[in-house]
Every structure is written in C-alpha cells, then in structure tokens.
Amino acid sequence: MTVNKRFILLFMIDLIIVWFSIETSYLLRFYGDIPDNYSRQMLQYCIVSSFTFGGSLYYFGLYRRIWKYASIGEIVAILKAILVGAILSYVFSLLLFDERLPLGVEARVIETILLLVGGTRFLWRVVVHKERNGRQADRNRALIVGAGDCGMLIAKEMKSATFSHTQLVGFIDDNPYKLRMSILGVPVLGNRHSIPRIVSEQEIKEIIIAMPSVSRTEISEIIGIAKQTGIKLKIIPAINDLITGKVSVKRLRDVSVEDLLGREPIVEDLNSILGYVHNKVVLVTGAGGSIGSELCRQVARFMPDKLLLLGHGENSIYNIQMELRKSFPNLNLVPIIADIQDRARMMDVFRTHRPQVVFHAAAHKHVPLMEGNPSEAIKNNVFGTRNVADCANEFGTDRFVMISSDKAVNPTSVMGATKRIAEMYVQSLNTMSRTKFSAVRFGNVLGSRGSVVPVFKQQIAEGGPVTVTHPEMVRYFMTIPEAVQLVIQAGAIAEGGEVFVLDMGKPVKILTLAEDLITLSGYEPYKDIQITFSGIREGEKLYEELLTAEENLGSTQYDRIFIGRPSVLTASQLDLEFKRLERALTESNTVTVREIINQIVPMMPVAKAAIS
Incomplete structure (x- = not known):
C-alpha cells in the first residue's frame, strides 16, 4: 500500500x-x-x-x-x-x-x-x-544475561521484525525482585546460577551477556558459568557503548579469552605520562611487532613531537605507519627500516633524530627457535640491546625502557637467558649514565604473533587436534593493550636501574585455555575437537616466574606495577663476557656461545624447572 x-x-x-x-x-x-x-x-x-x-x-x-x-x-x-x-x-x-x-x-x-x-x-x-x-520454529533460541537498560535495548531490537534469525526466550538477572517479572513480554527466568538448568530446559542455543557496567571480574564469573553449557556466547563490549548510544545487536561480539581473564581496566595517570611523552621525540624499536605496534598506538594518543617507527621488516612497519596516519593524521611519523644489530645504523638514527624517550621492544622471543639458534639470540637480544642502549647514553636520551620477559627469571632457555643479560647490561649502564634506564618484565600476552592463542585458533579452524605441550603447563597471561599501558606508566615513574614487574594476575593452565577456546568457538572439547599432548619443548618450563630468589619486590604508586632490584654484574665484568661472546660468534662456535651464556646467567635444566 x-x-x-x-x-x-x-x-x-x-x-x-x-x-x-x-x-x-x-x-x-x-x-x-x-x-x-x-x-x-x-x-x-x-x-x-x-x-x-x-x-x-x-x-x-x-x-x-x-x-x-x-x-x-x-x-x-x-x-x-x-x-x-x-x-x-x-x-x-x-x-x-x-x-x-x-x-x-x-x-x-x-x-x-x-x-x-x-x-x-x-x-x-x-x-x-x-x-x-508463527515462523519461529527454525530460529535460534537466545537468553540475555542482564535485565537492565542494556538488556532491554537488545531485547527490543531482537523482537523487531528485522531481526529474524533469533528468538528471545528470557532474561537472567541476579536481582531477586526481577525474578518471574517480564520485560517487553519476556520473562526473567532466574539468576546466573540457573543458567545451565535454563539452557537445558529451554533448549537455548545462544547466550548474550548484556552487562557492560559490571566489573570484569563479575563478567569472568558469569562467562565461567555460561561456558559450562557449551553453547555460543556473545557479549556487549563496554559501558561506553551504552553511554554513547551504540548498544545494538550489531555491536555484539563473541566472548573471547580476554573476557575470561576478568582483569579490570587500567586507570591511566595521564599527567605523568604526558609529562615525559607529550611533545617529545619518541623512538619505538620493533615497532612492527605485537608489543611494538601497540606501543606506537598508545604513545600516539599523547601526541609526541615525533614518533620514530623502527623495525627490520618493511611490511610490518608500513602497516603500522598506514594505520597511525589514518588514526592520527596530524602526527609526525618517521618510519625507519633498520636492524638493531647494525651499530653504525643505530648511531645514525640517534644522531639524526635525537630521541628523548626510547621504548626498546625489538627482540627474538620464540623459545624453541632460539634454542636451535643461540648465536642469533645473542646478536639480537644482547648486542642489539647494547647498541640501542649505548646510543641512548651517548646522545642524551632522557628515558630508556626495555621490554623484558618473565622467561628472564631463573632461565631454562637461551631466549630467557639473553633477555636477563640484556636487563643486566641496561642496569649496569644506568650506574654511569644521565639516561634513566629501566626494564619492564611481564609474561605472555594474548594474541601476539606466534603465541599460543592464535595457534590454537588456527588448529580449531582446521578441525583439530589442538596441541598442548603438557597437561600441567601453566603461564601468566595479559592482553597486549594492558601490558603496553603498564609499560608506559612504568616509564613515567622510572628513576633508573629498576626492573619493573607487572602484576600478571593468576596463572592459567594452557590445557584450560585450549578447552575454553574450543568451547567459545562453539565446539565440545575431546568430542568435536581433540586435544593432544606433544611434550615439553627444549628450553620450556612447566611454569614461569616473575622474580628470582634474590630480588626484593617493592610497591609503586600503581597497583599493578612492582619493582624488583636484582643483583647485576659490573660493567667491566659484562664487558669481559661480551668480548668472549663476540669471539665465539666470530668462530661460529655454538657450544662455546651456550657455555658463556650459562656462565653469565646460569640456566636451570628444564627437568629441574618442571619439578621445583
């Protein structure tokens, strides 16, 4: 009509x-x-x-x-x-x-x-x-967790004629006054503990978590209950979407592993960060990597005078450059293709741009690969760090923040040992320099290239099996944005010589992580997707540590950042060991390289690490 x-x-x-x-x-x-x-x-x-x-x-x-x-x-x-x-x-x-x-x-x-x-x-x-x-027989039956404003908005949209593939069956809410009440004609069926029963009774195919204003810890608890049902989970991302009016069925996303961590968002100390980043020349090494590129994104928000994107791979540097140009069109970006192992090139970069703040994220990080290539680990992680740190010292950089790893603690691997040696060099240099040198140590980050989560997702997409090294293997995890936010805040409070240790929360079993990823992908572990065990690889531990026995942990003004002050070798001792390493590299003597690494930082046998 x-x-x-x-x-x-x-x-x-x-x-x-x-x-x-x-x-x-x-x-x-x-x-x-x-x-x-x-x-x-x-x-x-x-x-x-x-x-x-x-x-x-x-x-x-x-x-x-x-x-x-x-x-x-x-x-x-x-x-x-x-x-x-x-x-x-x-x-x-x-x-x-x-x-x-x-x-x-x-x-x-x-x-x-x-x-x-x-x-x-x-x-x-x-x-x-x-x-x-009358046409709902073939539609997915859905349950909304959260009978508040956000849940009501989602329900209203789902009941519209345009949203035809899902039938809303009911709400879940912990408020006892809402139980058995109706919203838009849809009943409140129970509280969070009733989810498994209601899913079974009502033949629910999808759960939507619409509680953007509650804490991450509470969301994690709800997801933990909901994932027991083995059905599809979706979530409204953040309270900002409710405030800005962006709550919509289209804004729903799948529940991710990050949601399961239950970590609260970081409250940034903007004044302290602005004080050392804003209107400064900032250099990020390894700018094309997972941590380096996120560092660039977050530093760019504080409008440095110039942001230097330094990396060895031209494609990754090009990608982050294009992304930042789109997001920050007025930012002065300088892409630099360079290898930190090339000392002359590093000197040229520092001489030309005079960076005032350096975030050193360039490193070889894969444990099994570095076990088979210890010389490359030394060249990049130790001598590459030495090149960048020496240039920062010589050209008067204000602050130098090195990205380290929990694998540097009681290392069982070449990679972990080289990161600990790099920490030691940075700390020794701090004793004789005007530059404030510090390192930030944290565990695994979710979603970084080559890390376990993308590997598991690929294996799930291929139909399995998902490969886990050991049923008892445990790791610390945090998200990339969270790790980088804490790195930037640690740089603000650095006085020089510290190894900052980030609060990684509770350790997570890799097996549990694999099971959760399979469940969140809509499959049943061991039935739809198998999990197999390949055994601990060379250089790996069953668990990681964040501090050595001799390190004293001190608090800072930030809840999730702590200070460890480990003992270090003197500059002269390190210089002697470095000369021995250089000689071994020249001779291509891998056995000698391993021996010298072990003398500088005694490496624990994997078996000992696994049972200690």
Missing part, C-alpha cells in the same frame, strides 16, 4: 471512530433516547470534532508512524492527540452551540476515542507479532 492510500485509509477509520464515539456517548448519556435539540448538537459536534480530532491526530504524527514497532512513545502521542482534539472540540462547542455540551458526553467521547484509536494501532502490532512468532 502506498503512503497516500495508507493515510487516507487510517484517516477515514479515525473519522468513523470519532463519529461512533460521539453517537454512543450521547446514547449512553440519554439512555438511548436523545432529545431533538441534542440530536442537532450531536451532529454539529461530529462535524467540529472531525476537524479538531483529525487535525490533532495529524499534527502529532499518528499517520507517519510504523505501528508494528509501537511502544510507549506511540501511546504518549495518541494520548496527547486525543486530549488536544477534545479540548479544541469543547472550546468550539462553547463558542458555536446554543446549548452547553454535557461534560459526561465529553468524558465518554475521550475514553472511547482513546480506546478505539489506540486499540486499532496496537491490534496491528499484535497481528504482526503473532505472524512472526
């Missing part, structure tokens, strides 16, 4: 309703026997009301609304239109009629028109809703 035809039809129906309401009101007022003088008044009142009610209904937009989406707003519009029409009709009756209009008639007219005009509109909504419910 065209818009004009629809308008004419509705307008004629409303005029019939107005005339019917007036006539029945007079009949009731006079008990079915209307006097002649009031019959004339009734006809006059019908003619006047046709104009007043018709004009009022049109003015309040009742012919421009789509009634299958009718809600409170439509009820209010109907009420306003009828009251205004009634008032205007009564005023004209006082001016035009010989006899005063009975108030009883006016009251009944308002009641009848309100009932019939509203009823015809909402009858259409009910008819459409019934038709839609």
Whole structure:
C-alpha cells in the first residue's frame, strides 16, 4: 500500500471512530433516547470534532508512524492527540452551540476515542507479532544475561521484525525482585546460577551477556558459568557503548579469552605520562611487532613531537605507519627500516633524530627457535640491546625502557637467558649514565604473533587436534593493550636501574585455555575437537616466574606495577663476557656461545624447572 492510500485509509477509520464515539456517548448519556435539540448538537459536534480530532491526530504524527514497532512513545502521542482534539472540540462547542455540551458526553467521547484509536494501532502490532512468532520454529533460541537498560535495548531490537534469525526466550538477572517479572513480554527466568538448568530446559542455543557496567571480574564469573553449557556466547563490549548510544545487536561480539581473564581496566595517570611523552621525540624499536605496534598506538594518543617507527621488516612497519596516519593524521611519523644489530645504523638514527624517550621492544622471543639458534639470540637480544642502549647514553636520551620477559627469571632457555643479560647490561649502564634506564618484565600476552592463542585458533579452524605441550603447563597471561599501558606508566615513574614487574594476575593452565577456546568457538572439547599432548619443548618450563630468589619486590604508586632490584654484574665484568661472546660468534662456535651464556646467567635444566 502506498503512503497516500495508507493515510487516507487510517484517516477515514479515525473519522468513523470519532463519529461512533460521539453517537454512543450521547446514547449512553440519554439512555438511548436523545432529545431533538441534542440530536442537532450531536451532529454539529461530529462535524467540529472531525476537524479538531483529525487535525490533532495529524499534527502529532499518528499517520507517519510504523505501528508494528509501537511502544510507549506511540501511546504518549495518541494520548496527547486525543486530549488536544477534545479540548479544541469543547472550546468550539462553547463558542458555536446554543446549548452547553454535557461534560459526561465529553468524558465518554475521550475514553472511547482513546480506546478505539489506540486499540486499532496496537491490534496491528499484535497481528504482526503473532505472524512472526508463527515462523519461529527454525530460529535460534537466545537468553540475555542482564535485565537492565542494556538488556532491554537488545531485547527490543531482537523482537523487531528485522531481526529474524533469533528468538528471545528470557532474561537472567541476579536481582531477586526481577525474578518471574517480564520485560517487553519476556520473562526473567532466574539468576546466573540457573543458567545451565535454563539452557537445558529451554533448549537455548545462544547466550548474550548484556552487562557492560559490571566489573570484569563479575563478567569472568558469569562467562565461567555460561561456558559450562557449551553453547555460543556473545557479549556487549563496554559501558561506553551504552553511554554513547551504540548498544545494538550489531555491536555484539563473541566472548573471547580476554573476557575470561576478568582483569579490570587500567586507570591511566595521564599527567605523568604526558609529562615525559607529550611533545617529545619518541623512538619505538620493533615497532612492527605485537608489543611494538601497540606501543606506537598508545604513545600516539599523547601526541609526541615525533614518533620514530623502527623495525627490520618493511611490511610490518608500513602497516603500522598506514594505520597511525589514518588514526592520527596530524602526527609526525618517521618510519625507519633498520636492524638493531647494525651499530653504525643505530648511531645514525640517534644522531639524526635525537630521541628523548626510547621504548626498546625489538627482540627474538620464540623459545624453541632460539634454542636451535643461540648465536642469533645473542646478536639480537644482547648486542642489539647494547647498541640501542649505548646510543641512548651517548646522545642524551632522557628515558630508556626495555621490554623484558618473565622467561628472564631463573632461565631454562637461551631466549630467557639473553633477555636477563640484556636487563643486566641496561642496569649496569644506568650506574654511569644521565639516561634513566629501566626494564619492564611481564609474561605472555594474548594474541601476539606466534603465541599460543592464535595457534590454537588456527588448529580449531582446521578441525583439530589442538596441541598442548603438557597437561600441567601453566603461564601468566595479559592482553597486549594492558601490558603496553603498564609499560608506559612504568616509564613515567622510572628513576633508573629498576626492573619493573607487572602484576600478571593468576596463572592459567594452557590445557584450560585450549578447552575454553574450543568451547567459545562453539565446539565440545575431546568430542568435536581433540586435544593432544606433544611434550615439553627444549628450553620450556612447566611454569614461569616473575622474580628470582634474590630480588626484593617493592610497591609503586600503581597497583599493578612492582619493582624488583636484582643483583647485576659490573660493567667491566659484562664487558669481559661480551668480548668472549663476540669471539665465539666470530668462530661460529655454538657450544662455546651456550657455555658463556650459562656462565653469565646460569640456566636451570628444564627437568629441574618442571619439578621445583
């Protein structure tokens, strides 16, 4: 039906309703026997009301609304239109009629028109809703966790005609006053502990967590209960979406491993960060890597005078450069293709740009690969760090922050040992330099290239099996943005010589992580996707540590950043060992390289690490 035809039809129906309401009101007022003088008044009142009610209904937009989406707003519009029409009709009756209009008639007219005009509109909504419910047999049955404002908005959209693939069955809410109540006609079925039972009884296929304002810890607990059901989980990302009006079914995303960690967002100390990054020349080495690129994104928010993107791989540097140019079009970006092992090139970079702040993220990080290539680990992680740190010292850099690893603690691997040696060199240099040298040590980050989560996701996508090294292997995890935020904050409070240790939360079993990823992907572990055990690889521990026995952990002004002050070799001792390493590298003697590494940082045997 065209818009004009629809308008004419509705307008004629409303005029019939107005005339019917007036006539029945007079009949009731006079008990079915209307006097002649009031019959004339009734006809006059019908003619006047046709104009007043018709004009009022049109003015309040009742012919421009789509009634299958009718809600409170439509009820209010109907009420306003009828009251205004009634008032205007009564005023004209006082001016035009010989006899005063009975108030009883006016009251009944308002009641009848309100009932019939509203009823015809909402009858259409009910008819459409019934038709839609009749086609729900093949739709996914969904449950919303959270019967608050956000849950209501999601439910309203899901009940619309445009959202056809999911049927909303009920809400879950911990508020006992909401239990067995209904929102938009959808019942609140129970609290979070009832989720497994309700999913089974109601044959639920999808759970939507719509609680953007609650803590991450609470969200993690709810996900922990919901994942027991083995069905698809989705979530509204953040409270900001509710504030900015972006809550929508389209904003839903799959629950991720990051949600399971339950870590609260970091409160940034903007003043301290601005003090050492804003309007400064900042260099990020390894800028194309997972940590380095996130460092660039977050540093860019504080508008440095110049941001130097240094990396060895041209594609990764190009990608982060294009991303930042789009996000920060006014930022002065300088992409630099260089290898930190090239001392002359590093000197040229520092001489040309004079960076005031250096975040050193470039490193070889893969434990098994470095076990087979110890010389490359030394060249990059030790001598590469020495090159960058020496340049920072020589050219007067204010702050130098090195990204380290929990694998540097009681290392069982070449990679861990080289990171510990790099820490020692940075600390020794701090004793004789104006530059504030520090290191930040943390564990695994979720989603970094080559880390366990992307590998598991790929294996799941391929149908399995998912390969875990050992059923008891444990690791610390945090998200990349969280780790980088803490790195930047640690740089703000560095006085020089510290090894900052980030609070990594509770350690996570790799096996549990694999099971969770399979479940969150909509599969059942050991049934749909198998998990196999490959054995601990060379250089790996069953668990990681963040501090050595001799390190004393001190607190800082930030809850998640601690200070360890490990003992270090003197600069002269390190210089002697470095000369021995250089000689061994020249001779390509891998055995000697390992021996020297072990002398500088005694490496624990893997077996010992596994049972200690």
